[in-house]
Amino acid sequence: MRETVHVPLGARAYDVLIGPGLMAEAGALIQPLLPRLRVAIVTETRVAALHLDALRSGLSAEGIDSVVLELPPGEATKGWAHLEQVTEWLLDQKIERRDVVVALGGGVIGDLVGFACAILRRGVRFVQVPTSLLAQVDSSVGGKTGINTSQGKNLAGAFHQPSLVLADTDALSTLAPRDFLAGYGEVMKYGLLGDSAFFEWLEEHVPAMAAGDMGLRVAAVRRSVEMKAEIVTRDETEQGERALLNLGHTFCHALESATGYSDRLLHGEGVAIGCGLAYELSARLGLCSQESPSRVRAHLKAMGMKTDLKDIPGDLPGAEALLNLMGQDKKVVAGTLNFVLARGIGDAFVTSDVPRDVVLGVLQDALRGN
Numbered sequence: 001m002r003e004t005v006h007v008p009l010g011a012r013a014y015d016v017l018i019g020p021g022l023m024a025e026a027g028a029l030i031q032p033l034l035p036r037l038r039v040a041i042v043t044e045t046r047v048a049a050l051h052l053d054a055l056r057s058g059l060s061a062e063g064i065d066s067v068v069l070e071l072p073p074g075e076a077t078k079g080w081a082h083l084e085q086v087t088e089w090l091l092d093q094k095i096e097r098r099d100v101v102v103a104l105g106g107g108v109i110g111d112l113v114g115f116a117c118a119i120l121r122r123g124v125r126f127v128q129v130p131t132s133l134l135a136q137v138d139s140s141v142g143g144k145t146g147i148n149t150s151q152g153k154n155l156a157g158a159f160h161q162p163s164l165v166l167a168d169t170d171a172l173s174t175l176a177p178r179d180f181l182a183g184y185g186e187v188m189k190y191g192l193l194g195d196s197a198f199f200e201w202l203e204e205h206v207p208a209m210a211a212g213d214m215g216l217r218v219a220a221v222r223r224s225v226e227m228k229a230e231i232v233t234r235d236e237t238e239q240g241e242r243a244l245l246n247l248g249h250t251f252c253h254a255l256e257s258a259t260g261y262s263d264r265l266l267h268g269e270g271v272a273i274g275c276g277l278a279y280e281l282s283a284r285l286g287l288c289s290q291e292s293p294s295r296v297r298a299h300l301k302a303m304g305m306k307t308d309l310k311d312i313p314g315d316l317p318g319a320e321a322l323l324n325l326m327g328q329d330k331k332v333v334a335g336t337l338n339f340v341l342a343r344g345i346g347d348a349f350v351t352s353d354v355p356r357d358v359v360l361g362v363l364q365d366a367l368r369g370n
């Protein structure tokens with residue numbers, strides 16, 4: 001039950017391995033990359049308590065020594081202070097230009113450690129061992145690394161591809177159900193943006209997948225990674241098509257900002273709600289039938305996921321304020337908001353041609369619960 005997706009980026013090409021038991025084999029899989037039998041692992045305490053021993057014993061089975069830095073879990077770790085801490089720690093550990101750093105954790109650790117590796121000695125190789133569903137299907141693949149700043153999310157960063165990704169699907173079984181479902185928001189996104197047959201497959205199989213069926217988990221992660229790899233290979237630095245991966249994200253980033261990047265709304269939850277809103281906007285612009293947003297929302301509801309703005313606990317700012325927060329998004333080009341819209345399920349495209357008042361109307365109705 002092991003799948004490999006190759007990301008063919010020339011000198012920066014790498015494999016994404018997907019399946020159970022990969023951490024136990026990490027030594028044999030990472031060893032070919034190493035100039036000496038030593039790696040530095042950066043992780044966070046919650047993941048370390050659950051999975052660090054498995055990874056370290058997998059490494060030591062091949063005689064690979066490891067030094068470990070454990071950071072606090074949570075989005076707040078993805079900032080300047082921990083970037084400095086990781087970089088200085090790696091220097092203190094005498095990690096050299098040819099050495100390999102291992103990032104063990106969810107998207108927070110992958111983004112932070114990837115960025116530290118991008119700037120350390122002007123570029124050190126790293127291996128992603130993503131442990132959350134979101135990190136396995138999205139953040140560990142494609143080379144976007146970075147941190148949040150006080151101005152917003154992911155505003156400082158670099159493109160730095162990993163040398164290998166080990167997506168051990170056993171790790172998914174220790175995720176809190178809420179974190180699993182948040183990651184599922186990104187899985188669903190792939191079906192919506194470019195593969196209607198995958199979306200249909202998900203509608204049929206996701207309840208069993210969420211309940212723990214390993215074969216279905218491997219299949220869902222593989223198809224997601226395959227789609228991301230195809231898009232990234234055609235547009236590594238987001239000059240065009242890669243922006244499709246931001247389906248739901250313009251709305252999501254405004255909502256995350258409005259909720260203070262707090263526990264009120266997880267990133268993947270915001271993506272799921274944002275996908276629903278992007279389809280609603282598409283329907284109002286006459287691009288797709290009303291059936292599409294209804295189908296997205298029905299699927300989210302069936303999964304017990306946050307679907308509407310009223311599912312976010314606490315107060316939200318008004319529609320104008322949310323629209324202004326969308327204007328802070330990185331995807332703003334020359335002051336114009338870029339949206340990913342859709343002509344139907346599995347048929348998304350990028351546009352900047354969206355009248356402000358229609359977006360405002362979607363937000364007003366969403367806030368009223370219509």
Ligand SMILES: NC(=O)c1ccc[n+]([C@@H]2O[C@H](COP(=O)([O-])OP(=O)(O)OC[C@H]3O[C@@H](n4cnc5c(N)ncnc54)[C@H](O)[C@@H]3O)[C@@H](O)[C@H]2O)c1
Nearest residue numbers: 046073106107108131132134135138139144171174175179
């Ligand atoms: N680089 C990219 O292309 C990209 C793409 C999408 C998202 N992201 C970023 O990813 C981050 C979100 O990622 P995330 O949802 O993985 O966040 P995360 O790293 O905070 O993990 C979510 C939660 O799950 C816990 N966790 C992780 N693995 C676990 C496991 N196996 N068992 C039990 N608990 C586990 C973590 O401790 C945390 O509490 C955001 O910062 C987002 O901006 C980056």
